[in-house]
Amino acid sequence: MIVPIFALANAGIEISEEFLARAATSPITLGIVAGYVLGKPIGIVGTAWLVSRLTRGRLRIFFINGRRQYGAYDIETLTAAVKTARAQAKLNLPYRPRA
Numbered sequence: 001m002i003v004p005i006f007a008l009a010n011a012g013i014e015i016s017e018e019f020l021a022r023a024a025t026s027p028i029t030l031g032i033v034a035g036y037v038l039g040k041p042i043g044i045v046g047t048a049w050l051v052s053r054l055t056r057g058r059l060r061i062f063f064i065n066g067r068r069q070y071g072a073y074d075i076e077t078l079t080a081a082v083k084t085a086r087a088q089a090k091l092n093l094p095y096r097p098r099a
Contacts, residue, residue: 008015023029 005015013019
């Protein structure tokens with residue numbers, strides 16, 4: 001909220017009570033607020049529903065160092081796990097599962 005006000009002030013636009021009152025009741029401002037307040041939760045819930053429908057509620061199974069890992073992993077996690085497994089294989093280190 002402060003950054004746009006500073007941007008307007010630096011652009012030479014006078015900020016008065018009347019200006020702020022018109023901005024607060026503007027359809028554009030109300031649309032932006034509604035988009036933030038309603039759009040974000042609708043988008044999150046809608047995406048979660050769509051993914052659950054498309055995957056039929058199944059989680060992907062990843063095997064990292066011989067252990068099953070359920071869920072979605074980001075590429076950095078998977079890349080690190082593969083590099084670790086390859087390094088262990090090159091050094092002939094035995095796999096030791098966690099207790």
